[in-house]
């Protein structure tokens with residue numbers, strides 16, 4: 505028997521994962537969706553995010569206003585990128601060029617979030633609502649408790665509350681060692697410099713074409729690209745922590761000595777000196793630890809609760825895939841919940857989601873970490889050997905980009921039907 509009441513779904517967290525899912529569920533009239541964000545407003549930190557072809561085709565599959573959401577948010581095709589060596593015997597050689605034909609799109613984070621949330625009714629978007637507890641009241645009914653002592657009842661809760669959210673601990677159990685994200689052993693820092701100054705520091709030749717450059721160092725990586733329609737250059741320096749970060753430490757200031765230490769063992773080239781000066785253009789230079797869910801969650805669901813996005817599988821940024829995977833999560837959840845017309849089917853829908861999404865997303869968490877090692881000249885058996893780096897890289901992206909999203913939806917539905 506089908507329920508005549510819509511199924512109440514609470515999405516916890518209003519980042520790219522929660523907002524994409526909330527938007528995608530609008531088309532299903534049997535679902536009544538509310539989204540809860542802990543901060544005073546829905547917002548995104550950081551400048552830009554790249555959405556690769558897999559994320560774009562997942563948006564296209566979900567349809568409606570998601571079809572062209574990147575374009576409406578001002579997204580553009582990514583420029584080509586060139587990976588070069590900055591350390592070892594092949595220093596200053598090009599490893600390879602990644603052509604713009606890859607068709608990834610880069611978009612301002614805040615603009616994308618605003619477009620995702622636009623079609624959602626204001627009364628369904630709640631801010632200042634930090635979830636502190638989920639109570640399993642009786643079969644099929646949940647009460648969400650917020651830190652302002654208010655509550656909300658729903659039949660399903662989807663945790664899109666990020667790397668340090670609450671819902672993961674509800675699903676796995678507080679004492680599960682996989683709850684906490686761990687330091688991945690990398691840190692990164694950023695310096696934004698006007699284009700003219702960047703040319704003086706690095707040399708005109710790196711700005712003749714609009715191209716992102718990455719430099720593989722010895723235990724580190726340097727990157728630069730042009731932002732803001734050509735006015736600003738972003739320099740990013742990444743290093744590997746050598747026991748100088750404590751677990752849970754999130755950021756620390758970087759001075760000249762610390763920057764010089766990162767590039768100490770890189771090749772003696774003019775670039776090396778330029779890197780130090782480029783980074784020190786930021787008078788408030790800070791290093792941020794990269795964290796990830798190194799320990800795989802044993803499940804993404806418990807009863808009528810599930811987790812998605814960074815709450816389920818936070819990853820290092822080396823393969824630029826966290827947001828793309830959150831979008832794929834949303835596509836699979838939308839597919840399964842679209843077919844779930846009665847609350848008694850929710851646990852099966854979430855089990856199917858877990859079965860289809862967990863292997864792929866966890867594989868990418870670990871692949872991303874391994875890519876970070878290679879990019880910092882520390883790949884096992886690869887080190888600073890340019891030929892081995894060249895051979896090792898392409899296959900690391902192919903399985904991410906070449907996903908057939910229509911097939912992924914079909915697979916999810918067939919798993920769901922096996923539970924019926």
Ligand SMILES: Cc1cc2nc3c(=O)[nH]c(=O)nc-3n(C[C@H](O)[C@H](O)[C@H](O)COP(=O)(O)OP(=O)(O)OC[C@H]3O[C@@H](n4cnc5c(N)ncnc54)[C@H](O)[C@@H]3O)c2cc1C
Pocket residue numbers: 516517518519520521522540541542543547552553554555556633634635636664665666667668669670812813814815819820821824825826827828829830
């Ligand atoms: C430097 C860097 C570069 C990156 N580049 C790329 C890229 O190019 N391409 C790509 O695909 N990915 C990239 N990523 C990854 C991507 O940014 C993330 O995977 C993605 O933004 C995660 O979205 P999310 O909604 O799951 O989590 P979040 O953005 O963390 O959102 C979670 C939301 O939940 C809220 N919240 C937390 N706790 C609670 C609570 N208890 N109750 C209610 N609300 C709560 C938070 O305030 C937040 O708004 C990058 C990441 C980094 C660090």
